[in-house]
Amino acid sequence: MDTNLKQEEADQGNKPQTEPLDISNMQVDKYFPHNKGTFVMRDMLTNQTFIHNEERARKPQPPESTFKIVNALIGLQVGVVQDEYEVKRWDGVKRSRGEWNKDHTLGSAMRASAVWYYQAMARDIGKERMQEWLNKLNYGNKDISAGIDTFWLNSSLQISPLEEMEFLSRLVQEKLPFDNKHMKTVKRMLIQEEGDNYTLFGKTGTRNNPPAGWFVGFVESNYHTYVFAANIDGQGTVAPQKIKDLATDILKEYRIIEPNK
Incomplete structure (x- = not known):
């Protein structure tokens, strides 16, 4: 084969996805041994949705630190923080x-x-305003009964991966009931990495008992946007990097983000 042709083929393999991906052809079973997890993704251009392990994808569970996305939006909207640069002083308690x-x-x-x-920030928002906004968002089961500063941490608030994807889809489209400037601020805070043709936005969340992990987010490219949510069980503590790596490996396989060179 001509050397130049070989190089062109190699270059093609390293390019990000430029055509809408046929999500129905995705295969992600190898990333979830024993089916102990789920991955859902939506192509915002075609509105096509991929679901691996639908039973798990529909199962409500605590959002853990993925709830920081919602918490930040509400905090900005009600004015308990003014912008992404507002400082809170460490209380000296070593964590x-x-x-x-x-x-x-x-x-x-x-x-x-x-x-x-x-x-x-949740305490500053207070129970009444927090409940009001979760009701407006129809976020999961909207249950904050476990306490204003703990309800999302392996506690009363529950949301499914499919519901997380729906919420993020509205954030991407800036169709949530928040001021556009606040949605833009929170999206900017979620940037994980940037390539020549894409930006990956996301947030991890983990719990220790029972061990499980989230990585939710979206990819914006020059061509289209994908929203995703990944959730897995773990042996011992699920490190945030582990669940992030799993999700990004899927995105790399399908050239939604650029593979490592």
């Missing part, structure tokens, strides 16, 4: 993750998943 043990902004606390910052 399990070293990066939490310092002052944080709304944005840095999202990226570090600093629970204490968002717990403090």
Whole structure:
């Protein structure tokens, strides 16, 4: 084969997806041994939806730290924080993750998943306003009965992966009942990585008992947008990086984001 032709084929293999992906042809079973997880994805251009393990995809469970997306939107909308740069002072209590043990902004606390910052903001929002906004959003079962600063942490609030995908789809389209500037701010805070032709947005969430992990988000490219939610069981603690890697490996396989070179 001509050397130039070989190079062209190799280059094609490294290019991101440029045509709408036929989601019906996806195969992700190998990423979920023993079917202990789910992956759902929507092509926002065609509105086609892929579901791996529909039973798990419809099963409500605590959103864990993926709820920081909602918490940030509500906090900005009701004015308990003004922007992504608003600082909350660390209370001096040493917590399990070293990066939490310092002052944080709304944005840095999202990226570090600093629970204490968002717990403090939830208390500032208060029960009445928090309930009002979850009702407006129809977010999961809308149950905050376990306490204003704990209800999303392996507790009363429950949402399914398919519901998470629906919520994120409305965020992408900026069709949630928030000011557009606040939705744009939160989306900016969710940026995980950027390539030549795409931007990956996402948020992890994990729990220890029983161990499970989330990675939810969306990919915007020059051509179209995909929204996704991944959720897996784990042996021991599910590290946030593990569930993120699993989801991004799927996105790389189907050239939705660029594979590592």
